[in-house]
Amino acid sequence: MSVTTKDLAEICGVSRTTVIRALHGTGRISAQTKQRILETAGRLGYEPDLAARSLVLGKSMMIGVVVVDLRNLYFPKIVDAIGRRVLEDDYILNITIHEDNKEAERKLIRMLTGHRVDGLILNPINKGEAFYEMMKKVKVPYCILGIDEFAGCAAVGVDEEAAGADAARYILEKGYRNSAFVVPPLYDADGVLNLGHHRRLKGFISVMENSGCSYHVIYDKDGRPGYLQQTLALVREAGRENKLALLCSGAMFAMDIVGAVRQHGYYAPEDYGIMAFDGIEEYQSWSPRLTSLDNHVEKMGFEAGDLVIRMIRGEASERRIVIPHNIVEGQTL
Numbered sequence: 342m343s344v345t346t347k348d349l350a351e352i353c354g355v356s357r358t359t360v361i362r363a364l365h366g367t368g369r370i371s372a373q374t375k376q377r378i379l380e381t382a383g384r385l386g387y388e389p390d391l392a393a394r395s396l397v398l399g400k401s402m403m404i405g406v407v408v409v410d411l412r413n414l415y416f417p418k419i420v421d422a423i424g425r426r427v428l429e430d431d432y433i434l435n436i437t438i439h440e441d442n443k444e445a446e447r448k449l450i451r452m453l454t455g456h457r458v459d460g461l462i463l464n465p466i467n468k469g470e471a472f473y474e475m476m477k478k479v480k481v482p483y484c485i486l487g488i489d490e491f492a493g494c495a496a497v498g499v500d501e502e503a504a505g506a507d508a509a510r511y512i513l514e515k516g517y518r519n520s521a522f523v524v525p526p527l528y529d530a531d532g533v534l535n536l537g538h539h540r541r542l543k544g545f546i547s548v549m550e551n552s553g554c555s556y557h558v559i560y561d562k563d564g565r566p567g568y569l570q571q572t573l574a575l576v577r578e579a580g581r582e583n584k585l586a587l588l589c590s591g592a593m594f595a596m597d598i599v600g601a602v603r604q605h606g607y608y609a610p611e612d613y614g615i616m617a618f619d620g621i622e623e624y625q626s627w628s629p630r631l632t633s634l635d636n637h638v639e640k641m642g643f644e645a646g647d648l649v650i651r652m653i654r655g656e657a658s659e660r661r662i663v664i665p666h667n668i669v670e671g672q673t674l
Contacts, residue, residue, distance in 0.1 A: 405453035407463040422642030460649040482652035505544025517586035521557040586614040629672035
């Protein structure tokens with residue numbers, strides 16, 4: 342039979358309240374008594390009853406995370422960093438996936454708050470007044486992965502417009518005078534702009550328009566050929582004389598492009614240049630090594646977890662955290 346807090350109280354000659362204080366790190370208790378209780382609990386193999394602990398603390402000790410999927414390395418890296426941060430305070434993650442389904446995302450948010458998670462972290466695909474009104478009714482602290490998704494919300498993310506502009510300047514510094522921004526999901530199924538990608542594009546365009554160089558925007562919409570076909574056509578048209586530089590709003594798109602154009606005999610950096618957002622370590626193992634804009638997704642996840650923990654405690658003073666970005670020079674541009 343497992344050891345209970347009542348057993349520990351009898352063995353240590355203290356009240357059950359004192360045992361709970363020692364185990365949970367709450368209330369007033371002498372260091373000597375706390376150490377004696379913890380040593381006894383460890384020696385007897387005490388395992389906490391998490392449900393009972395939640396009742397005592399008035400907390401579930403769970404943080405809900407809502408993301409699109411875990412296939413893109415961007416999200417596993419963020420979720421892993423969130424998990425490592427919240428574990429420092431004995432929280433666990435409840436990770437949910439909506440597969441780019443807006444109704445599923447709203448349902449998951451309602452379910453998590455219904456199960457009384459202590460906080461939420463999400464990268465919402467829902468936009469608009471109805472969703473904002475829904476989030477105003479959420480009673481637990483939450484933060485968004487992405488800066489300025491909507492006003493007054495706690496958020497952690499990169500200044501995407503500045504990052505897009507910096508990437509464009511880097512392409513120009515490399516001597517390219519013909520470039521394209523590749524962003525397949527610029528719009529969602531309802532025709533609503535994906536704000537993060539849109540801001541990257543906005544920064545890119547602002548620099549390219551002032552440079553006088555030619556540029557293109559490649560995305561799937563309104564019966565256009567897919568972004569891979571569009572990209573291949575531009576690479577062919579440009580040739581080596583006016584070599585095309587591609588800026589992909591996500592390393593997964595870059596991976597797809599490299600494979601697709603290689604089948605037609607085009608290689609980076611000989612026939613075209615390519616650069617991508619998401620400077621994730623695994624992508625740097627490609628050959629040739631991918632030139633990237635590192636938006637520090639692990640730091641983003643860690644800071645999001647830290648922000649929600651501080652909000653739960655009522656300690657958060659800064660609710661808008663901008664993660665710095667930098668360019669990682671590779672071999673593809």
